[in-house]
Amino acid sequence: MEITELKKIATQVRRDILRMVHAQNSGHPGGSLGCADFLTALYFEIMNHSPENFDMNGRNQDIFFLSNGHLSAAWYSVLARSGYFNVDELSTFRKIDSRLQGHPATEEGLPGIRIASGSLGQGLSVAIGAALAKQLNNDQNFVYSLHGDGELQEGQIWEAAMFAAHHKVDNIIATIDYNKKQIDGPTDNVMSLGNLAAKWKAFGWVVLEMNGNIMEEVVITLKKAQNYIGQKEPVVILMKTEMGMGVDFMMGTHKWHGKAPNDEELKNALEQVVETIGDY
Numbered sequence: 001m002e003i004t005e006l007k008k009i010a011t012q013v014r015r016d017i018l019r020m021v022h023a024q025n026s027g028h029p030g031g032s033l034g035c036a037d038f039l040t041a042l043y044f045e046i047m048n049h050s051p052e053n054f055d056m057n058g059r060n061q062d063i064f065f066l067s068n069g070h071l072s073a074a075w076y077s078v079l080a081r082s083g084y085f086n087v088d089e090l091s092t093f094r095k096i097d098s099r100l101q102g103h104p105a106t107e108e109g110l111p112g113i114r115i116a117s118g119s120l121g122q123g124l125s126v127a128i129g130a131a132l133a134k135q136l137n138n139d140q141n142f143v144y145s146l147h148g149d150g151e152l153q154e155g156q157i158w159e160a161a162m163f164a165a166h167h168k169v170d171n172i173i174a175t176i177d178y179n180k181k182q183i184d185g186p187t188d189n190v191m192s193l194g195n196l197a198a199k200w201k202a203f204g205w206v207v208l209e210m211n212g213n214i215m216e217e218v219v220i221t222l223k224k225a226q227n228y229i230g231q232k233e234p235v236v237i238l239m240k241t242e243m244g245m246g247v248d249f250m251m252g253t254h255k256w257h258g259k260a261p262n263d264e265e266l267k268n269a270l271e272q273v274v275e276t277i278g279d280y
Helices: 003-024 029-034 036-046 069-081 087-092 123-136 155-166 187-191 196-202 215-226 263-273
Strands: 063-066 143-148 172-178 206-211 235-240
Touching (some): 029 036, 029 069, 196 235
Parallel strands (some): 206 235
C-alpha cells in the first residue's frame, strides 16, 4: 500500500479513537493516538494475516499481541477497518455486554483478539510462547507485540527477555511505545528506565529504533526488522512516539493517558486530525 494511503487510514483511526473514547467518557486516547501509525502500518502493510480466516491458533499467519491493552481503542479501529469485524461495532466501545471491552478480552469472541491483555508485563511472555509454537509447527510466519515503556518497570518483561535470548527465539519482533510517559507522569519521575537500548542489547536482543509517528520510517524499520528473523536473536524496536499525537492540547503531557475529551474538545481534536480527508 502507498504511504499516502497508510497515512489516510491512520488519520481515520485517530478520528475513531477520539469518537469512541468521547462517546463513553472513558478510555485511553493518549497512547492510542501515539500508536495509530504503527498499528496501521502493521495491519495494512507489514503483517501476513487473513481477517476472514481468523482463528485462535493463527497458524500460517503472522500474529500480533497488544500487551499494553489500554490502547484498545486504536487496535479495535485498525481491526475493524482491516476487515475483522464491522466498523459500525466501534460505536459499542466500552458499553455493557459489548465485545469491545475497555481492555481486550477473549470471552466475547471478538475476531483478532487472542489473549486478554491489560495486566501489564504479561504480553511478551505470551508472544514468546506463540513464537516457540510456530517454530515447533515449522510455521515460517512471525509474531509481533507492542508494549508500553512504563510497562518495562514490570519484572516479568525482563524474565521473558532473558528467556527469549537464551532459547534463540528469533521469529519475534517486539515494539516498545517509547513516549516516556505513563499514567502518573514522566517515566523518568516514576521509575527511570535508563538506557533502554543498552539494556535490551545486554539481554541479547537486536535493537532497532524508529520514530513511530513518521509512517515512512515505521514501514522501513519493520521491514528491516524482518531481515533479522532466523538469525538466532530476538528483535526489539524502540519506537519513539508522542502521546496524543495529532491533537495539540493532548501532546506533551501525560494527563491524556486515560482522560476522555468533552464535546468542545472532541470537535477541536477532530478538526486537527482531519488533514486532507474526511471519514475514510
